[in-house]
Amino acid sequence: MGGDYAPKANVLGAIAAHELLSPDEQLVLIGDTAQFKPLIVEAGFDPDKFEYVHTDEVIGMGEHPTKAIFQKPNSSIAVGYNLLKEGKLDSFASAGNSGAMLVGAVFSVKTVPGIIRPCLCTHVPKLSGGVGVMLDVGANADCKPDTLLQFGALGSLYAEHVMQINNPKVALMNIGEEDEKGNMLSLATFPLMKDTCLFQFVGNVEGRDLFNDKADVIVCDGFTGNVLLKLAESFYIVTLKKGIKDEFFDRFNYENYGGSPVLGVNAPVIIGHGISSPLAVKNMIMQSRDMIATGLVEKIQAAFK
Amino acid sequence: MGGDYAPKANVLGAIAAHELLSPDEQLVLIGDTAQFKPLIVEAGFDPDKFEYVHTDEVIGMGEHPTKAIFQKPNSSIAVGYNLLKEGKLDSFASAGNSGAMLVGAVFSVKTVPGIIRPCLCTHVPKLSGGVGVMLDVGANADCKPDTLLQFGALGSLYAEHVMQINNPKVALMNIGEEDEKGNMLSLATFPLMKDTCLFQFVGNVEGRDLFNDKADVIVCDGFTGNVLLKLAESFYIVTLKKGIKDEFFDRFNYENYGGSPVLGVNAPVIIGHGISSPLAVKNMIMQSRDMIATGLVEKIQAAFK
Numbered sequence: 001m002g003g004d005y006a007p008k009a010n011v012l013g014a015i016a017a018h019e020l021l022s023p024d025e026q027l028v029l030i031g032d033t034a035q036f037k038p039l040i041v042e043a044g045f046d047p048d049k050f051e052y053v054h055t056d057e058v059i060g061m062g063e064h065p066t067k068a069i070f071q072k073p074n075s076s077i078a079v080g081y082n083l084l085k086e087g088k089l090d091s092f093a094s095a096g097n098s099g100a101m102l103v104g105a106v107f108s109v110k111t112v113p114g115i116i117r118p119c120l121c122t123h124v125p126k127l128s129g130g131v132g133v134m135l136d137v138g139a140n141a142d143c144k145p146d147t148l149l150q151f152g153a154l155g156s157l158y159a160e161h162v163m164q165i166n167n168p169k170v171a172l173m174n175i176g177e178e179d180e181k182g183n184m185l186s187l188a189t190f191p192l193m194k195d196t197c198l199f200q201f202v203g204n205v206e207g208r209d210l211f212n213d214k215a216d217v218i219v220c221d222g223f224t225g226n227v228l229l230k231l232a233e234s235f236y237i238v239t240l241k242k243g244i245k246d247e248f249f250d251r252f253n254y255e256n257y258g259g260s261p262v263l264g265v266n267a268p269v270i271i272g273h274g275i276s277s278p279l280a281v282k283n284m285i286m287q288s289r290d291m292i293a294t295g296l297v298e299k300i301q302a303a304f305k
Numbered sequence: 306m307g308g309d310y311a312p313k314a315n316v317l318g319a320i321a322a323h324e325l326l327s328p329d330e331q332l333v334l335i336g337d338t339a340q341f342k343p344l345i346v347e348a349g350f351d352p353d354k355f356e357y358v359h360t361d362e363v364i365g366m367g368e369h370p371t372k373a374i375f376q377k378p379n380s381s382i383a384v385g386y387n388l389l390k391e392g393k394l395d396s397f398a399s400a401g402n403s404g405a406m407l408v409g410a411v412f413s414v415k416t417v418p419g420i421i422r423p424c425l426c427t428h429v430p431k432l433s434g435g436v437g438v439m440l441d442v443g444a445n446a447d448c449k450p451d452t453l454l455q456f457g458a459l460g461s462l463y464a465e466h467v468m469q470i471n472n473p474k475v476a477l478m479n480i481g482e483e484d485e486k487g488n489m490l491s492l493a494t495f496p497l498m499k500d501t502c503l504f505q506f507v508g509n510v511e512g513r514d515l516f517n518d519k520a521d522v523i524v525c526d527g528f529t530g531n532v533l534l535k536l537a538e539s540f541y542i543v544t545l546k547k548g549i550k551d552e553f554f555d556r557f558n559y560e561n562y563g564g565s566p567v568l569g570v571n572a573p574v575i576i577g578h579g580i581s582s583p584l585a586v587k588n589m590i591m592q593s594r595d596m597i598a599t600g601l602v603e604k605i606q607a608a609f610k
Contacts, residue, residue, distance in 0.1 A: 127543065138480060141488035175443055175531040183446035183528040207535030211543070220532075223488040226480040227529060228536055230512030235540050238432065238516070244549055 001031035001058055001076040002096020003276045010095070011039045013281020018049055020282075025289060028089060030076045031055055055079045061274060065099030069107070077101060081108035084267050091288035093259060095272030095281065102139055102262065102271070109267040112297070114304030116147045118264030119222065120271065121158060122229055125251035127211045133159055134173075134210070134218040137225035137260065145189040148172070148219050149196060153303060154263040155217035156199035161294040162261075162287075163216075167200055171215030173224060174204035185221060193219075198303070211248075258283035261291060264300065268292055306336035306363055306381040307401020308581045315400070316344045318586020323354055325587075330594060333394060335381045336360055360384045366579060370404030374412070382406060386413035389572050396593035398564060400577030400586065407444055407567065407576070414572040417602070419609030421452045423569030424527065425576065426463060427534055430556035432516045438464055439478075439515070439523040442530035442565065450494040453477070453524050454501060458608060459568040460522035461504035466599040467566075467592075468521075472505055476520030478529060479509035490526060498524075503608070516553075563588035566596060569605065573597055 001007055014027055021027065028051040029036065040047045057075040059068040069078050077100050084092045085108040094101055102120070111118055119136035126132055135155045140147065152170045159168035172193055174186045181204060182190065193201040205214050207228065220228070236252035258280060259272035268291035272284050291297070306312055319332055326332065333356040334341065345352045362380040364373040374383050382405050388394045390413040399406055407425070416423055424441035431437055440460045445452065457475045464473035477498055479491045486509060487495065498506040510519050512533065525533070541557035563585060564577035573596035577589050596602070 141480060141491075173532060175446060175528055183526070186446075186528075207532035207537075208539035208542075210536055211539060221488070223480055223491075224529060224532060227478060227512035227525075228532060231515055231533055231536055232512075232540075234513035234516060235537075237513075238553065242551055242553070244551070246547055246549070248543065248547070 001055070002094035003272060003281075004061075004274050005277065006095065007031055007036040008039055009276055009278045010281050011036050012043060012278035013276070014050065014285065015040070015043055015045045016278060016282040017285035018045075020286060021289065026051055027285065028053060028083070030080050030083075053079055053083065059097045059100050061097055063097060063100070065097060065103045068097065069100045069104050077104050081105065084269070085109050090292045091268035091270070093270035093272060093284045093288050095259065095274060095276035095284070098138075098271050098274075101269070105262050105265045105269045109265050109269070112264050112266055112301050112304055115154075115264040115300075116150055117143070118262055119151050119154060120260045121155060121263050122225070122260050123254075123257040124210055124218070124232075125248065126213060127248055128213050130165075130213070130216075131163065131251075131257070132216045132218065133163070134220065134225055134229065135263065136220065136222035137229045138222045139262070140222040141226075142223070143185065143221035145185065145192050148185070148189045148221065149192045149198070150264070150304075152193055152196070152201070152217065152219045153198040154300060155219060157299050157303060158261065158263055158296060159216050161296050161299055162290050165216050168216040169202040169214070170199045170217040170219065171202050171205040171209070173218050173220035173228075174206065177204050177206065179204070189219075255280040256283060258285075258287035261287065265297075266301070267297060306360070307399035308577060308586075309366075309579050310582065311400065312336055312341040313344055314581055314583045315586050316341050317348060317583035318581070319355065319590065320345070320348055320350045321583060321587040322590035323350075325591060326594065331356055332590065333358060333388070335385050335388075358384055358388065364402045364405050366402055368402060368405070370402060370408045373402065374405045374409050382409050386410070389574075390414055395597045396573035396575070398575035398577060398589045398593050400564065400579060400581035400589070403443075403576050403579070406574070410567050410570045410574045414570050414574070417569050417571055417606050417609055420459075420569040420605075421455055422448070423567055424456050424459065425565045426460060426568050427530070427565050428559075428562040429515055429523070429537075430553065431518060432553055433518050435470075435518070435521075436468065436556075436562075437521045437523065438468070439525065439530055439534065440568065441525065441527035442534045443527045444567070445527040446531075447528070448490065448526035450490065450497050453490070453494045453526065454497045454503070455569070455609075457498055457501070457506065457522065457524045458503040459605060460524060462604055462608060463566065463568055463601060464521050466601050466604055467595050470521050473521040474507040474519070475504045475522040475524065476507050476510040476514070478523050478525035478533075479511065482509050482511065484509070560585040561588060563590075563592035566592065571602060571606070573602055
């Protein structure tokens with residue numbers, strides 16, 4: 001039910017994803033079945049190919065995350081997380097209230113033991129054609145050095161297993177390339193990353209390095225990541241409005257990636273963009289599948305044991 | 306002497322600016338006269354139209370700012386600041402070592418009484434055609450709420466007097482528009498700005514609002530401003546490399562603005578981009594002239610009295 005174009009975009013995305021899933025992979029649609037079953041029939045798709053869990057509450061995009069998730073136990077987000085926690089689902093994705101999705105993940109499946117704070121990860125298109133990741137992009141507005149160090153490990157594991165990047169290059173977002181540049185946070189994080197054996201650290205990168213190949217994984221606090229991500233998105237929207245067609249800018253389209261995985265919780269969770277289209281929903285489902293299939297969560301659990 | 310294309314770009318920029326200055330405005334070129342006088346003659350310009358101060362030391366782009374400015378008293382930066390301090394210059398601009406320029410400003414003409422920390426300001430092109438400012442963009446990697454509040458006042462005064470924006474709208478860069486969004490710094494800054502009578506506060510803006518008209522002045526800590534600025538610059542470079550011609554992207558060209566003013570010190574100071582071209586140098590000089598002509602420094606001093 002989540003997202004500005006729900007439930008239609010979600011239904012059409014689920015139908016598109018179903019074509020790509022193997023027979024032993026089952027999609028469960030959670031929400032107001034009275035609303036979306038007719039849409040499935042309308043699209044000429046057999047409704048029996050999905051499983052359904054009916055819910056009749058909706059968490060609005062503007063609602064307070066923590067309150068909403070407890071006050072609306074029959075919302076698609078609350079129900080989804082209950083099923084995930086009980087192991088009845090292997091992954092959970094929604095384009096609904098991002099805050100409720102984050103809070104729900106931590107309260108239901110809980111943070112992986114050893115992880116200080118879970119974080120939100122985003123895909124970044126590279127000029128050379130590849131794709132990298134940046135994290136955190138908004139789950140933790142204030143971070144400490146040891147948290148950033150862990151984000152590096154989480155991003156590296158995601159890049160290696162889900163994105164199949166061999167020995168990912170991890171960098172710290174900073175205001176200069178030199179070791180001694182930075183604010184108090186990045187200055188304190190640098191030596192931790194330099195000495196770590198959790199990932200391949202390649203040093204500091206700057207705002208201008210987001211789209212080049214200096215790093216596959218760029219680590220920053222959630223405040224910095226959020227403002228950078230939103231600035232990058234606004235550029236993409238400018239190019240769209242101006243009718244500029246270019247392969248690189250096309251790859252900015254979040255629809256092609258799906259959503260933002262929550263890394264550091266005990267199950268695959270993906271938070272979609274509020275304006276998720278059918279294509280975005282389809283890719284969010286495929287991304288969930290990849291997170292399950294590659295055993296990312298188990299690999300994260302093992303790394304932090 | 307400062308900048309990657311010095312002294313040629315500096316000489317050509319000075320010649321171009323000279324055409325636009327009135328007879329009572331005098332340009333002083335500081336550096337190795339043996340190197341740049343022949344360039345002036347070569348350009349077919351009368352060398353007597355400039356004043357000269359000969360220097361024979363150069364602070365390299367990679368040198369440690371504080372050490373360099375004291376160890377090289379006969380560098381163009383050190384000499385320029387001495388002349389500025391003695392009142393023999395009304396403003397000083399250089400495309401040399403930015404750190405040395407910042408340190409030099411604070412050590413020579415000193416911070417305006419009442420100002421906690423001077424900061425670095427940058428021009429931001431607006432989609433609608435105007436230009437706004439963002440500050441700080443790198444002078445203060447770590448900031449406190451009262452420092453950000455002052456940046457709002459400094460930016461507002463610059464926008465009002467130098468950019469001639471009437472009653473400038475000042476906003477706080479944040480991770481959400483709502484009052485209660487943010488990291489510890491922005492959460493603590495918001496109420497200070499909301500209650501201030503130093504400027505017109507219009508609330509929080511996000512990374513996506515940099516180029517729209519929600520605010521004329523966007524305030525952030527120097528870490529955030531620096532990574533945002535460098536990301537924006539990298540987009541401009543991508544559009545250049547891809548041969549995308551567009552009026553909006555053209556206005557990203559820093560050459561059209563000049564350089565970054567240092568706000569909060571007792572004299573007009575402008576730090577140019579390391580890759581300053583003749584056009585950038587010319588505009589840096591015109592920007593210095595505007596800072597002198599509008600009495601910006603006196604207005605800042607009066608506001609913080």
